[in-house]
Amino acid sequence: MSNKMFRTKRIVALALAGMMCFQMTGCGKSDSKKKKEKIDQYSVVSQGEINHTLSAIRVEDGELYGSYYDLDTSADGPGAEGSNTGLIRYNLETKETKEVKADEDVYMNTVLKDNDGNYIAKGSVSIDTDSEYNDNGEKSDTYSYYDVTYKYDKDFNLIDKVKGDMVTVNINDDGGEDSSVAQEYTDDGELVELCVSAEKSEYYLKITDKEGNEKGKIESDGDQSFEALLKLPDGEMLVSTWGEDKDAFYKIDLENLKVGEKVFDMPGYDANQYSEGKDNTLICAAEGYVYRINYKDNKSTKIIKLLDSDINPDSVQAVYELSDGTIGCIVSEDSDTTGIYTFEKQDSNKSGKTEIKLGVLYLDSDLQERVIKFNKTNDKYRIVTVEYYDDKEEDYSNVISRFNSDIASGNCPDIIDFSSMEGYLERYDEKGLLEDLTPYFNKEEDIKLDKLVQSVVNAYKINGKLYVLPQCFTLSGWFGATDTVGKDIHWTLDDFINLTKSLPDGVEMIKDLTSDSLLSMCTTQLDRYINWETGDCRFNSDEFVKLLEFSGNYKSSDEFYKNYDDSEYVDESTLIRQNKLILQNAFLTGVDDYMVAKAIFGKDISFKGAPVDDGNGVIVSGSGSLLAISSKSKNKDVAWEFIKQFYIPEDSEEGKFSSYAFGFPIIQSELDKKLEDAKTPDTYTDENGNEQVSENVWTIGDVEVKVGVASDDDIKAIKDIINSIDGRNSYDIKIGEMITEEAEAFFKGQKTAKEVADIIQSRISMYVKENK
Numbered sequence: 001m002s003n004k005m006f007r008t009k010r011i012v013a014l015a016l017a018g019m020m021c022f023q024m025t026g027c028g029k030s031d032s033k034k035k036k037e038k039i040d041q042y043s044v045v046s047q048g049e050i051n052h053t054l055s056a057i058r059v060e061d062g063e064l065y066g067s068y069y070d071l072d073t074s075a076d077g078p079g080a081e082g083s084n085t086g087l088i089r090y091n092l093e094t095k096e097t098k099e100v101k102a103d104e105d106v107y108m109n110t111v112l113k114d115n116d117g118n119y120i121a122k123g124s125v126s127i128d129t130d131s132e133y134n135d136n137g138e139k140s141d142t143y144s145y146y147d148v149t150y151k152y153d154k155d156f157n158l159i160d161k162v163k164g165d166m167v168t169v170n171i172n173d174d175g176g177e178d179s180s181v182a183q184e185y186t187d188d189g190e191l192v193e194l195c196v197s198a199e200k201s202e203y204y205l206k207i208t209d210k211e212g213n214e215k216g217k218i219e220s221d222g223d224q225s226f227e228a229l230l231k232l233p234d235g236e237m238l239v240s241t242w243g244e245d246k247d248a249f250y251k252i253d254l255e256n257l258k259v260g261e262k263v264f265d266m267p268g269y270d271a272n273q274y275s276e277g278k279d280n281t282l283i284c285a286a287e288g289y290v291y292r293i294n295y296k297d298n299k300s301t302k303i304i305k306l307l308d309s310d311i312n313p314d315s316v317q318a319v320y321e322l323s324d325g326t327i328g329c330i331v332s333e334d335s336d337t338t339g340i341y342t343f344e345k346q347d348s349n350k351s352g353k354t355e356i357k358l359g360v361l362y363l364d365s366d367l368q369e370r371v372i373k374f375n376k377t378n379d380k381y382r383i384v385t386v387e388y389y390d391d392k393e394e395d396y397s398n399v400i401s402r403f404n405s406d407i408a409s410g411n412c413p414d415i416i417d418f419s420s421m422e423g424y425l426e427r428y429d430e431k432g433l434l435e436d437l438t439p440y441f442n443k444e445e446d447i448k449l450d451k452l453v454q455s456v457v458n459a460y461k462i463n464g465k466l467y468v469l470p471q472c473f474t475l476s477g478w479f480g481a482t483d484t485v486g487k488d489i490h491w492t493l494d495d496f497i498n499l500t501k502s503l504p505d506g507v508e509m510i511k512d513l514t515s516d517s518l519l520s521m522c523t524t525q526l527d528r529y530i531n532w533e534t535g536d537c538r539f540n541s542d543e544f545v546k547l548l549e550f551s552g553n554y555k556s557s558d559e560f561y562k563n564y565d566d567s568e569y570v571d572e573s574t575l576i577r578q579n580k581l582i583l584q585n586a587f588l589t590g591v592d593d594y595m596v597a598k599a600i601f602g603k604d605i606s607f608k609g610a611p612v613d614d615g616n617g618v619i620v621s622g623s624g625s626l627l628a629i630s631s632k633s634k635n636k637d638v639a640w641e642f643i644k645q646f647y648i649p650e651d652s653e654e655g656k657f658s659s660y661a662f663g664f665p666i667i668q669s670e671l672d673k674k675l676e677d678a679k680t681p682d683t684y685t686d687e688n689g690n691e692q693v694s695e696n697v698w699t700i701g702d703v704e705v706k707v708g709v710a711s712d713d714d715i716k717a718i719k720d721i722i723n724s725i726d727g728r729n730s731y732d733i734k735i736g737e738m739i740t741e742e743a744e745a746f747f748k749g750q751k752t753a754k755e756v757a758d759i760i761q762s763r764i765s766m767y768v769k770e771n772k
Contacts, residue, residue: 039289039302042343044309047328048095050338052088056110057330059275059320065089067108067121068099070336087111087121087156092340093322100156106148114185118159119152122180127166144168180206182228187235190215190254194229194239203227205239207254216257232295233276238263247271249295267291267300273318283321288313288363288387290327290343303327304343307363307385310372311341314365353382356635356642359406359413361389361399361420366661367625374642381638386413407433407630414633415642418468419626423732426532427771429462435629436465440640447647452666455725459620463533470622471646472663475607475721476524476729477618478510478583479597482604485582489609489616489724493543496611497550499582509582511572514560515551515747516740521610524619525727526735528612535768539739540754540761543613548753552746571701573600583608589663591678591710594718596698599705607721616724624661664722675718678710738763 050068057066070084085108086101102108106123114120127144147164167177181203182194189210196203203226205218220226224241230249231237238249239259247269251260268286274293277283282293283303290304304327306313311331317338319329328342358371363385371383388403403421406412407428416434418425428434441449449457449466456473460466477489485491485499500509523529529544530537538544554560575581577600584597586607598605609617625646629639647666665671682694696707710718742760745751751759 039305039308041346042304042309043346044311044329044341045344047092047340047342049333049340050088050090050097051336052099052338053332053336054088054317054330054338056108057273057317058112059092059273059318059330060113062093062322063089063091064318064320064330064340065113065119066111067102067123069107085123087119087150087152089119089156090340092320092328095340098156100152100158102150103148110181110183112183112185115187115189117154119150119154119156120183121150121152122183123148123150142168142170184229184231184237186231186237186254192229192237192252192254194226205252207257215254218252218257218259221259228272230274232263232282233280236263240266242269262298264293264295264298265300267293275318275320277321278325283319283327285313285316285319285329290319290329307368307371309343310375312365312368312372314368353378353380354635354638355384356381356415356638357386357413358383358415358417358642359386359388359403360417361387361403363387364625367417370642370645374645378641381635383415383642410632412630412632414630414635414639416628416630417625418628419622419624422468422622422626422728423526423730425467425628426462426527426530426730429465429467430532430772433631434467435631435633435636436467437469437629437640437643438466440629440644441466441469444644447644447667451668453664453668453671453722455723456620456666459725459728460622467628468622468626469647470626470661470666471624472661472665473620473622474663475586475588475618475620475725477586477588477610477721478608479586479594479601479605480583480608481601482606485606485608487606489607489618489721491608491611491617492613493546493550493611497546500550503582507580507582508575510585511575511581512560513554514557515554515743516557518551518554519547519739519743520731520736523736523739524610524729524731525612525617526730526732527727528615530764530768532768532772535765535772537761537765537768539764540757544760545753545757548743548746548757551743552753556744556747573700573703573705576600577602577703588718588721591675591714591718592696592707594714595696595707595710596700596705598714599698599707600700607717609724615726617727618721618724619727619729620725621729623663671722675710675715679712679715681709734767735764738767 052068052070055067055069057064066088068084068086068088084101085106086099087108088097088099090097102121102123103125105125107125108121108123111119111121124145124147127146144166146166149160149162149164150158151160153159178195178198180193180195184192186192191208191210193206193208194203195206203220205226207215207217209215220241226239227242227247228240229238230240237252237254239252240247240249241259247266249263249266251263253260266286267284267289268291271284271286271291274282274284277292280294280296282295284291284293285306288306289302290306291300292303293300306316306329311329315332317330317332319327321327326342328340331339331341333339358367360367371385375382386406388399388406390399404424407416408431412433425434438449441447441452452469453473457466457469460469486495496509503509529539529541572581572584576584584600586593586597588594588607594605594607607618609615610619611617627643627646629636629643633639646661665674682696683691684694686692696709698705698707739760742756742763745759746753746756
């Protein structure tokens with residue numbers, strides 16, 4: 001019996017790892033012991049490749065089938081002129097391939113088999129979508145499309161083709177027709193479709209009987225959203241949901257048109273492409289593993305760790321199991337190739353290589369690729385990953401406890417990723433647990449420390465030692481009109497308070513400012529208040545007391561958002577244009593961010609750091625992996641060989657910067673080039689062969705803003721901001737919670753600001769002492 005599944009796309013927050021750090025550090029003590037599942041070691045054997053990029057694929061009865069597209073980079077996308085699209089099937093046992101080319105302008109969305117073994121392919125054709133702008137540079141407000149359904153027999157002979165009506169959609173309004181994004185045939189010949197409403201952008205189920213008449217619809221209950229369809233080997237039809245509760249598959253009651261009882265929980269948020277396994281089980285890939293699912297008992301078991309088999313989990317399109325028990329996977333190799341692999345069980349560390357442990361909270365795709373590359377090219381050493389975060393862990397303090405325990409013990413990973421744990425660097429420095437990377441950088445000609453951006457290098461030094469360094473960096477602060485906030489980057493807390501008090505009614509300093517957010521933004525750089533080496537704290541200083549007193553003029557976040565009306569929301573740019581807002585939050589990742597802010601204000605702007613009495617308050621944060629070497633590692637030079645690849649310049653043949661590392665490059669020459677290039681406008685060749693300057697138009701709020709090309713003065717201003725960096729983001733959610741909890745007594749008039757500051761000083765001093 002066939003087993004098929006199509007998963008709709010879901011947006012996953014990119015800041016997951018950062019959020020984990022903030023949540024976990026706020027938890028109390030608990031048992032850190034957790035029994036690990038024993039997973040056998042597998043290698044992979046290539047079974048060939050398909051010279052296409054595959055989409056909408058399914059695996060059933062030993063056959064892979066779906067649609068393909070080979071994108072011509074000169075064209076505008078799948079279905080555009082120059083792109084090759086069609087249907088394909090591949091026998092996973094005999095390796096026999098058969099394909100049929102589709103109409104040139106069609107992009108296939110879904111493919112499935114009906115109960116007679118015919119292939120049903122649904123596609124769409126977009127009209128006049130060559131560019132969002134026409135030849136005159138005017139933005140198009142509409143696009144048109146029509147759907148088309150093909151029916152092919154078992155030999156890919158075309159049986160029928162049905163073209164839908166043309167639909168025109170205004171991009172500024174909700175519109176168009178409902179779309180069918182997944183389909184399954186029941187054993188009785190009824191068609192179950194997962195559809196998305198064009199009006200509400202919500203998913204629902206539509207059931208059509210075998211005569212083609214609509215039988216009815218099933219709406220989700222609001223708390224849980226429909227996500228995917230799955231037909232079990234016994235013919236039972238299921239729908240998955242996600243929302244506040246755990247992702248799971250439920251029975252579809254086709255007679256009463258409702259969702260029935262839960263059948264099994266999904267093994268991970270990214271689980272997709274379920275295939276039939278042996279002994280009434282399913283197999284799928286999720287969260288870096290191949291899982292076997294006993295759906296009758298609702299039990300999922302990890303059987304293969306993909307990365308240990310040198311397979312990037314993010315490239316896996318599907319896994320499958322053949323009749324002889326062989327497990328394999330289908331992997332997107334590059335822009336026009338799909339690899340077919342099978343797994344071969346082996347003895348533990350059969351390769352004989354020395355293992356180098358890499359400890360991470362969360363393993364991103366780029367880091368996975370670099371681990372695979374290292375393992376494939378190094379004949380003596382092998383990187384093995386240890387992931388501390390598990391989304392099934394209800395108490396995040398257990399994750400941090402395991403992380404801290406391993407680093408402090410003989411079980412410490414050789415390499416540690418601090419990209420979500422920057423706030424812990426000072427305490428590890430005090431304990432001598434990390435290796436100073438200064439001599440390692442300085443032995444590399446291309447990335448010696450004097451060739452890197454010095455302000456960032458200095459910001460990441462702790463007591464003169466450098467334990468981690470980002471590949472790229474971003475800056476946090478505020479933008480304001482120079483004629484209002486002044487030209488200097490630095491300002492004191494008194495400057496900030498005095499300007500705020502001088503504002504007329506109806507004008508905000510910072511949008512939606514609350515008492516706790518004001519305290520938080522001024523204590524993001526904890527090294528200004530805490531000396532982890534000595535344990536000294538200064539939360540009872542005059543500066544902090546003054547900050548606490550001024551924060552009392554604002555509502556707490558809970559009070560502010562209690563009766564908050566989203567319908568009354570006005571974005572920052574609109575308030576700035578209306579002269580109702582002084583500062584715009586600045587997350588500076590490149591020249592464009594500065595130029596967009598300048599266009600919004602419509603005048604000269606200044607970048608302002610956090611208001612502090614000493615220094616500039618300009619906060620730098622790293623992007624991408626942030627790797628350190630354990631001082632206890634027996635293979636420090638090998639660990640460095642892995643780490644140094646993250647800093648190789650973009651124009652080097654050896655590699656590139658991490659795709660997860662956005663922002664300004666850490667290498668000074670790369671930064672200089674990027675800033676210089678920003679002074680040259682983009683151009684295009686018009687229909688007469690003449691070179692024209694492209695307009696840089698951004699949609700900010702509900703207004704289009706034309707952004708100019710950076711001038712020498714603009715680039716100088718950005719360089720001045722970078723050179724003014726004097727601290728990095730070192731926030732600790734536990735300390736933030738202590739400040740917020742105790743400040744409440746002052747806000748309610750129960751204690752003076754000085755009394756509260758003394759209590760905060762005492763509590764945090766105790767916390768620092770316990771965690772030194």
